[in-house]
Amino acid sequence: MILMMGVMLMGCSDDSEQQGGVVGEPLQLSAVTRSSSDIVAAKDSLSPIQIFLMSGLQKTEGNFVYNSTSEKWVSTIGVKEDDNYIFGFSPSSAAAGTIRPIASGATNYSGGAVMTLSNLKAVGGEDLCVVVGVKYGTAPITDVPSFGAFALQKQDGTNYVSLLLDHLFAAIQFNIKIGTKYSELRNIFLKKMELQSLQGVSQAVVTLTANGDGTNPITNVSYTTYTPTAEEGPQANTVYDYGTDQTNTTGLPLKVGGTKFVSYCAPITGIDKQLKIVCTYDVYNKKGTKVRENCVAENDLSGLKDVTIARGKKVVVNLTVEPTYLYQLSEDELDNPTIKSE
DSSP, X not given: OOEEXXXXXXXXXXXXXXXXXXXXXXXXXXXXXEOSOOOOOOGGGSOSEEEEEEETTEEEEEEEEEETTTTEEEEOOOOOSSEEEEEEEEOGGGOEEEEEESSTTOSSSTTEEEEEEESXXXXXXXXXXXXXXXXXXXXXXXXXXXXXXXXXEOOSSOEEEEEEEEESSXXXXXXXXXXXXXXXXXXXXXEXXXXXXXXXXXXXXXXXXXXXXXXXXXXXXXXXXEXXXXXTOOEEEEEEEGGGOSSOTTOEEOOSSOEEEEEEEOOOTTGGGSEEEEEEEEEEETTXXXXXXXXXXXXXXXXXXXXXXXXXXXXXXXXXXXXXXXXOOOGGXXXXXXXXXX
């Protein structure tokens, strides 16, 4: 079984998402905007948003959690002091975070912050982002915050914030399909698809430099990498698993037009040479008879040319199931012609 691969590198467009005011806590989230992404994701994929509310060196932690039923953001954090700075990352389930001032000996976070995000992997299913801009007011805010603004001055009454997020990982969009000719003879049911990395990542240290000119405050991102042991095996993200697919309980039938999946990976140097896709599938003939079960195809992505995996960018990879020959005919496909006289 051959997976024929093609790749297209796409630039990033703005993805703005506006939400209404959230009822409940003093600090309310009224809008979230993701910058530089052409991946359209559900609002709840950002949730929960981990927030560090800094006053001097005092830290208050909380979350903004999206309620998909009410379509509102619920806050677990309030504003107590007058002068504050807001930092954070999303979703909080993707990492464990710590924070410190950007300058040694600083007495507040006016200059920015250094966030350390731990418990990471080189590949994953979550679009890890950090807060890169904040705007605040006493009423719901629809304006997109400026890059590099983190200050929040406590207001009389309700405090609303709008957040601007930027990406730490790159996105890989896979479009897996069955070849036109082969689809006339066989049906392929995808059972599992994994993106694996032979290069491990454990944490990212993000330097955020506050500014007043609208410049992106991410001035440095460093990733801690290592080589996984043989016992540990490659770091992996399950892109698809039929066991959790309530619609296709025997596997996802591949189409000529393809089916899209998205995964994310750390944009470390040489990561494109460390990635591979592992697919498990069943093969059926056109009469519905299973002729091969739990077949496994492994494909290195290192053969893709002109690939740049960069923070905030999306790479599109086309995978085509196109065998060079049929492995076997099933009994119900055998043709036993008869002879008749005319």
